[in-house]
Amino acid sequence: MTPAQRRWVSAVGIAGLAAFYLWGLSGLPGFGDYPGPYGFIVLHLAVKQTFATGIVSAVNFDYRGFDTVGEEFILFAAAAGTGVVLRRLRGERERSAVDEAADRDVPATSDAVRMVALLFTGPVMVVGWWLTSHAQANPSGGFQGGVILATAFILVYLSGEFVVLKRFSPVALTEAVEAAGAGGFAAIGVAAVPMGLAYLTNYLPKGQFAGAVSSSGTIALISFFVGLEVGAAFILIIGELLEQTLLIRQGDR
Protein backbone atom coordinates (compact mmCIF):
# COMPACT_ATOMS: atom_id res chain seq x y z
CA MET A 1 0.00 0.00 0.00
CA THR A 2 1.43 3.39 -0.91
CA PRO A 3 1.51 6.13 1.72
CA ALA A 4 -1.21 8.06 -0.15
CA GLN A 5 -3.56 5.07 -0.19
CA ARG A 6 -2.81 4.41 3.45
CA ARG A 7 -3.68 7.99 4.28
CA TRP A 8 -7.03 7.87 2.51
CA VAL A 9 -8.08 4.49 3.89
CA SER A 10 -7.19 5.56 7.41
CA ALA A 11 -8.93 8.94 7.01
CA VAL A 12 -12.18 7.17 6.04
CA GLY A 13 -11.87 4.76 8.96
CA ILE A 14 -11.06 7.49 11.45
CA ALA A 15 -13.95 9.64 10.20
CA GLY A 16 -16.29 6.69 10.80
CA LEU A 17 -14.86 6.12 14.26
CA ALA A 18 -15.21 9.83 15.07
CA ALA A 19 -18.89 9.80 14.00
CA PHE A 20 -19.74 6.77 16.13
CA TYR A 21 -17.69 8.03 19.08
CA LEU A 22 -19.40 11.43 19.01
CA TRP A 23 -22.76 9.72 18.74
CA GLY A 24 -21.91 7.59 21.76
CA LEU A 25 -20.57 10.49 23.81
CA SER A 26 -23.67 12.59 23.05
CA GLY A 27 -25.61 10.06 25.14
CA LEU A 28 -23.57 11.02 28.21
CA PRO A 29 -24.85 13.62 30.65
CA GLY A 30 -23.54 17.03 29.58
CA PHE A 31 -20.25 18.50 30.78
CA GLY A 32 -20.64 19.61 34.39
CA ASP A 33 -23.78 17.51 35.04
CA TYR A 34 -22.04 14.59 36.69
CA PRO A 35 -24.92 12.33 37.73
CA GLY A 36 -23.17 10.30 40.42
CA PRO A 37 -23.79 8.50 42.59
CA TYR A 38 -20.43 6.75 43.05
CA GLY A 39 -18.27 9.87 43.24
CA PHE A 40 -20.69 11.68 45.56
CA ILE A 41 -20.94 8.70 47.90
CA VAL A 42 -17.14 8.52 48.10
CA LEU A 43 -16.94 12.28 48.73
CA HIS A 44 -19.44 12.06 51.59
CA LEU A 45 -17.95 9.01 53.26
CA ALA A 46 -14.21 9.31 52.63
CA VAL A 47 -13.24 11.82 55.32
CA LYS A 48 -15.30 10.02 57.97
CA GLN A 49 -14.14 6.53 56.99
CA THR A 50 -10.46 7.04 56.15
CA PHE A 51 -9.49 10.29 57.94
CA ALA A 52 -7.91 11.43 54.67
CA THR A 53 -8.79 14.84 53.29
CA GLY A 54 -7.22 14.05 49.94
CA ILE A 55 -10.13 12.10 48.51
CA VAL A 56 -8.24 11.18 45.33
CA SER A 57 -5.60 9.45 47.47
CA ALA A 58 -8.30 7.76 49.53
CA VAL A 59 -9.77 6.38 46.30
CA ASN A 60 -6.37 5.44 44.92
CA PHE A 61 -4.89 3.72 47.95
CA ASP A 62 -8.00 2.52 49.78
CA TYR A 63 -11.31 2.23 47.92
CA ARG A 64 -9.67 1.25 44.64
CA GLY A 65 -6.44 -0.02 46.19
CA PHE A 66 -6.63 -3.29 44.34
CA ASP A 67 -6.78 -1.46 41.03
CA THR A 68 -3.76 0.63 42.02
CA VAL A 69 -1.75 -2.51 42.83
CA GLY A 70 -2.37 -3.54 39.23
CA GLU A 71 -1.34 -0.13 37.91
CA GLU A 72 1.79 -0.19 40.02
CA PHE A 73 2.79 -3.56 38.66
CA ILE A 74 2.28 -2.32 35.10
CA LEU A 75 4.84 0.36 35.97
CA PHE A 76 7.09 -2.29 37.53
CA ALA A 77 6.80 -4.48 34.45
CA ALA A 78 7.47 -1.55 32.12
CA ALA A 79 10.64 -0.63 34.02
CA ALA A 80 11.79 -4.25 34.06
CA GLY A 81 10.91 -4.56 30.37
CA THR A 82 13.00 -1.50 29.51
CA GLY A 83 15.93 -3.11 31.29
CA VAL A 84 15.45 -6.38 29.44
CA VAL A 85 14.98 -4.82 26.00
CA LEU A 86 18.02 -2.57 26.45
CA ARG A 87 20.31 -5.31 27.80
CA ARG A 88 23.70 -5.64 26.22
CA LEU A 89 23.21 -7.70 23.07
CA ARG A 90 25.65 -10.09 21.48
CA GLY A 91 28.23 -8.10 19.59
CA GLU A 92 27.84 -5.01 21.76
CA ARG A 93 30.35 -3.85 24.26
CA GLU A 94 30.57 -0.92 26.57
CA ARG A 95 33.10 1.80 26.06
CA SER A 96 33.94 4.90 27.92
CA ALA A 97 31.99 7.96 26.91
CA VAL A 98 33.56 9.57 23.85
CA ASP A 99 32.22 12.16 21.49
CA GLU A 100 30.86 10.66 18.29
CA ALA A 101 31.52 13.72 16.19
CA ALA A 102 34.95 14.84 17.26
CA ASP A 103 35.00 17.81 14.88
CA ARG A 104 31.82 19.27 16.39
CA ASP A 105 32.28 22.09 18.82
CA VAL A 106 30.60 20.90 22.01
CA PRO A 107 30.16 23.53 24.66
CA ALA A 108 31.04 22.24 28.10
CA THR A 109 28.22 22.15 30.64
CA SER A 110 28.00 25.77 31.60
CA ASP A 111 28.48 26.90 35.15
CA ALA A 112 24.94 28.30 35.11
CA VAL A 113 23.38 24.90 34.32
CA ARG A 114 25.63 23.19 36.85
CA MET A 115 24.81 25.75 39.53
CA VAL A 116 21.05 25.71 38.99
CA ALA A 117 20.98 21.91 38.90
CA LEU A 118 22.97 21.67 42.11
CA LEU A 119 20.87 24.33 43.81
CA PHE A 120 17.65 22.56 42.94
CA THR A 121 18.68 18.99 43.75
CA GLY A 122 18.12 19.35 47.49
CA PRO A 123 14.84 21.30 47.36
CA VAL A 124 13.44 18.97 44.67
CA MET A 125 14.26 16.00 46.88
CA VAL A 126 12.44 17.65 49.78
CA VAL A 127 9.40 18.45 47.63
CA GLY A 128 9.37 14.84 46.42
CA TRP A 129 9.36 13.46 49.96
CA TRP A 130 6.81 16.03 51.04
CA LEU A 131 4.44 14.98 48.25
CA THR A 132 5.04 11.30 48.94
CA SER A 133 4.26 11.68 52.64
CA HIS A 134 1.19 13.93 52.30
CA ALA A 135 -1.08 11.77 50.17
CA GLN A 136 -3.71 11.80 52.91
CA ALA A 137 -3.88 15.59 53.16
CA ASN A 138 -3.69 17.39 49.85
CA PRO A 139 -3.19 16.88 46.12
CA SER A 140 -0.09 14.76 46.43
CA GLY A 141 0.83 11.14 46.82
CA GLY A 142 3.31 8.48 45.90
CA PHE A 143 2.86 8.70 42.15
CA GLN A 144 3.54 12.43 41.91
CA GLY A 145 6.18 12.38 44.64
CA GLY A 146 8.03 9.47 43.08
CA VAL A 147 8.37 11.23 39.74
CA ILE A 148 9.73 14.34 41.45
CA LEU A 149 12.18 12.26 43.52
CA ALA A 150 13.49 10.78 40.26
CA THR A 151 13.82 14.33 38.91
CA ALA A 152 16.27 15.12 41.71
CA PHE A 153 18.56 12.38 40.41
CA ILE A 154 18.26 13.68 36.85
CA LEU A 155 19.40 17.06 38.15
CA VAL A 156 22.48 15.30 39.51
CA TYR A 157 23.08 14.00 35.99
CA LEU A 158 22.58 17.47 34.50
CA SER A 159 24.97 19.05 36.96
CA GLY A 160 27.76 16.61 36.36
CA GLU A 161 28.36 13.44 34.50
CA PHE A 162 26.59 10.19 33.89
CA VAL A 163 29.16 8.53 36.14
CA VAL A 164 28.07 10.75 39.02
CA LEU A 165 24.44 9.71 38.53
CA LYS A 166 25.51 6.07 38.59
CA ARG A 167 27.43 6.63 41.81
CA PHE A 168 24.43 8.30 43.44
CA SER A 169 22.04 5.58 42.32
CA PRO A 170 23.79 2.23 41.94
CA VAL A 171 21.64 -0.11 39.89
CA ALA A 172 21.54 -2.88 42.50
CA LEU A 173 20.38 -0.47 45.20
CA THR A 174 17.81 1.22 42.96
CA GLU A 175 16.43 -2.14 41.94
CA ALA A 176 16.20 -3.20 45.58
CA VAL A 177 14.32 0.02 46.45
CA GLU A 178 11.96 -0.51 43.52
CA ALA A 179 11.29 -4.08 44.57
CA ALA A 180 10.75 -2.97 48.19
CA GLY A 181 8.24 -0.35 47.00
CA ALA A 182 6.27 -2.74 44.82
CA GLY A 183 6.47 -5.58 47.35
CA GLY A 184 5.64 -3.30 50.26
CA PHE A 185 2.34 -2.24 48.70
CA ALA A 186 1.36 -5.85 48.04
CA ALA A 187 2.52 -6.92 51.52
CA ILE A 188 0.46 -4.23 53.26
CA GLY A 189 -2.55 -5.64 51.45
CA VAL A 190 -1.72 -9.25 52.25
CA ALA A 191 -1.18 -8.41 55.94
CA ALA A 192 -4.93 -7.76 56.23
CA VAL A 193 -5.77 -11.34 55.26
CA PRO A 194 -4.46 -13.15 58.40
CA MET A 195 -6.51 -10.68 60.47
CA GLY A 196 -9.59 -12.02 58.76
CA LEU A 197 -10.07 -8.85 56.71
CA ALA A 198 -10.31 -8.42 52.96
CA TYR A 199 -7.15 -7.77 50.92
CA LEU A 200 -5.99 -4.13 51.27
CA THR A 201 -8.42 -3.33 54.07
CA ASN A 202 -7.33 -0.17 55.89
CA TYR A 203 -6.58 -1.83 59.24
CA LEU A 204 -4.14 0.65 60.84
CA PRO A 205 -5.31 3.26 63.38
CA LYS A 206 -6.69 6.23 61.46
CA GLY A 207 -5.36 8.89 63.82
CA GLN A 208 -7.19 11.78 65.49
CA PHE A 209 -7.37 14.55 62.92
CA ALA A 210 -8.38 14.12 59.31
CA GLY A 211 -5.54 15.17 57.03
CA ALA A 212 -2.74 15.00 59.61
CA VAL A 213 0.44 13.23 58.50
CA SER A 214 -0.19 10.43 61.00
CA SER A 215 -3.82 9.98 59.95
CA SER A 216 -5.52 7.72 57.43
CA GLY A 217 -3.85 4.40 58.36
CA THR A 218 -2.59 2.42 55.41
CA ILE A 219 -3.20 5.21 52.87
CA ALA A 220 -0.13 7.16 54.02
CA LEU A 221 1.94 3.99 54.26
CA ILE A 222 0.97 2.74 50.80
CA SER A 223 1.68 6.17 49.34
CA PHE A 224 5.17 6.00 50.82
CA PHE A 225 5.87 2.63 49.18
CA VAL A 226 4.39 3.79 45.87
CA GLY A 227 6.73 6.79 46.01
CA LEU A 228 9.73 4.49 46.45
CA GLU A 229 8.58 2.28 43.59
CA VAL A 230 7.83 5.09 41.14
CA GLY A 231 11.00 7.04 41.95
CA ALA A 232 13.26 4.01 41.65
CA ALA A 233 11.53 2.82 38.47
CA PHE A 234 12.09 6.15 36.73
CA ILE A 235 15.72 6.36 37.85
CA LEU A 236 16.27 2.87 36.43
CA ILE A 237 14.54 3.68 33.14
CA ILE A 238 16.49 6.90 32.65
CA GLY A 239 19.74 5.16 33.58
CA GLU A 240 19.07 2.43 31.02
CA LEU A 241 18.28 4.93 28.27
CA LEU A 242 21.39 7.01 29.04
CA GLU A 243 23.53 3.90 29.10
CA GLN A 244 22.62 3.24 25.48
CA THR A 245 24.92 6.05 24.42
CA LEU A 246 27.83 4.09 25.89
CA LEU A 247 27.26 1.00 23.76
CA ILE A 248 28.83 0.29 20.43
CA ARG A 249 28.31 -2.60 18.12
CA GLN A 250 31.34 -4.69 17.29
CA GLY A 251 32.54 -3.93 13.81
CA ASP A 252 31.68 -0.29 14.09
CA ARG A 253 35.26 0.60 14.62
Add this chain to the structure above:
Amino acid sequence: MEYFPFVVVVWILCVGLYGVVTSRHLVHQIICLIVVQSSTYVLLLGVGYVTGAVAPYYFDVPVHTPAVDPVVQALALTDVVVEAAVTALLLSFAIQAHKRFGTLDPQELASLKG
Protein backbone atom coordinates in the same frame (compact mmCIF):
# COMPACT_ATOMS: atom_id res chain seq x y z
CA MET B 1 -21.19 24.25 24.55
CA GLU B 2 -22.26 21.57 26.97
CA TYR B 3 -20.67 18.87 24.82
CA PHE B 4 -17.62 20.77 23.66
CA PRO B 5 -15.14 18.89 25.93
CA PHE B 6 -16.31 15.62 24.42
CA VAL B 7 -15.78 16.99 20.92
CA VAL B 8 -12.24 17.83 22.01
CA VAL B 9 -11.84 14.21 23.18
CA VAL B 10 -12.83 12.87 19.77
CA TRP B 11 -10.59 15.40 18.03
CA ILE B 12 -7.52 14.47 20.09
CA LEU B 13 -8.17 10.76 19.58
CA CYS B 14 -8.58 11.09 15.80
CA VAL B 15 -5.60 13.38 15.30
CA GLY B 16 -3.46 10.92 17.25
CA LEU B 17 -4.75 7.91 15.34
CA TYR B 18 -4.15 9.60 12.02
CA GLY B 19 -0.61 10.32 13.15
CA VAL B 20 -0.04 6.71 14.19
CA VAL B 21 -1.25 5.39 10.83
CA THR B 22 0.64 7.80 8.60
CA SER B 23 3.80 8.16 10.68
CA ARG B 24 7.17 7.70 8.99
CA HIS B 25 9.26 7.61 12.15
CA LEU B 26 8.93 5.33 15.19
CA VAL B 27 9.59 8.05 17.75
CA HIS B 28 6.96 10.23 16.08
CA GLN B 29 4.60 7.26 16.08
CA ILE B 30 5.10 6.72 19.82
CA ILE B 31 4.36 10.39 20.47
CA CYS B 32 1.17 10.04 18.40
CA LEU B 33 0.20 7.11 20.60
CA ILE B 34 0.64 9.35 23.66
CA VAL B 35 -1.67 11.88 22.00
CA VAL B 36 -4.28 9.14 21.52
CA GLN B 37 -3.97 8.23 25.17
CA SER B 38 -4.26 11.86 26.27
CA SER B 39 -7.81 11.88 24.93
CA THR B 40 -8.76 9.49 27.74
CA TYR B 41 -7.63 11.99 30.36
CA VAL B 42 -9.84 14.69 28.88
CA LEU B 43 -12.72 12.21 28.70
CA LEU B 44 -12.28 11.03 32.30
CA LEU B 45 -11.98 14.51 33.74
CA GLY B 46 -14.84 15.76 31.53
CA VAL B 47 -17.14 12.99 32.72
CA GLY B 48 -16.44 13.71 36.39
CA TYR B 49 -16.69 17.49 36.26
CA VAL B 50 -19.39 19.19 38.31
CA THR B 51 -20.17 22.82 37.50
CA GLY B 52 -19.15 25.15 40.31
CA ALA B 53 -17.57 22.42 42.42
CA VAL B 54 -14.16 22.44 44.12
CA ALA B 55 -11.33 19.91 43.80
CA PRO B 56 -11.93 16.79 45.89
CA TYR B 57 -9.69 17.89 48.77
CA TYR B 58 -11.22 18.80 52.11
CA PHE B 59 -8.02 20.03 53.71
CA ASP B 60 -9.01 23.70 53.83
CA VAL B 61 -12.63 23.68 52.72
CA PRO B 62 -15.49 22.37 54.88
CA VAL B 63 -16.44 18.73 54.38
CA HIS B 64 -19.52 18.33 52.16
CA THR B 65 -18.62 21.25 49.91
CA PRO B 66 -19.66 20.02 46.45
CA ALA B 67 -16.60 18.60 44.71
CA VAL B 68 -15.87 16.94 41.39
CA ASP B 69 -15.78 13.16 41.09
CA PRO B 70 -12.56 11.89 42.73
CA VAL B 71 -12.78 8.45 41.15
CA VAL B 72 -12.03 9.54 37.59
CA GLN B 73 -9.26 11.80 38.88
CA ALA B 74 -7.64 8.83 40.61
CA LEU B 75 -7.83 6.88 37.36
CA ALA B 76 -6.25 9.70 35.35
CA LEU B 77 -3.52 10.23 37.96
CA THR B 78 -2.18 6.67 37.96
CA ASP B 79 -2.57 6.52 34.21
CA VAL B 80 -0.30 9.52 33.60
CA VAL B 81 2.58 7.96 35.52
CA VAL B 82 2.12 4.47 34.10
CA GLU B 83 1.93 5.91 30.60
CA ALA B 84 5.32 7.60 31.04
CA ALA B 85 6.90 4.26 31.97
CA VAL B 86 5.20 2.45 29.09
CA THR B 87 6.45 5.16 26.72
CA ALA B 88 9.99 4.48 27.93
CA LEU B 89 9.48 0.79 27.14
CA LEU B 90 8.24 1.63 23.63
CA LEU B 91 11.18 3.97 23.05
CA SER B 92 13.60 1.21 24.08
CA PHE B 93 11.98 -1.02 21.44
CA ALA B 94 12.59 1.78 18.93
CA ILE B 95 16.28 1.91 19.95
CA GLN B 96 16.65 -1.83 19.41
CA ALA B 97 14.81 -1.68 16.08
CA HIS B 98 17.20 0.99 14.90
CA LYS B 99 20.21 -1.02 16.05
CA ARG B 100 19.03 -4.10 14.25
CA PHE B 101 17.58 -2.73 11.02
CA GLY B 102 19.20 0.67 10.75
CA THR B 103 15.90 2.42 10.11
CA LEU B 104 13.09 3.93 12.16
CA ASP B 105 10.52 4.13 9.35
CA PRO B 106 7.65 1.80 10.33
CA GLN B 107 6.80 1.19 6.70
CA GLU B 108 10.34 0.09 5.88
CA LEU B 109 10.46 -1.96 9.09
CA ALA B 110 7.30 -3.81 8.06
CA SER B 111 8.90 -4.97 4.85
CA LEU B 112 11.96 -6.34 6.66
CA LYS B 113 12.15 -9.84 8.06
CA GLY B 114 12.79 -10.04 11.81
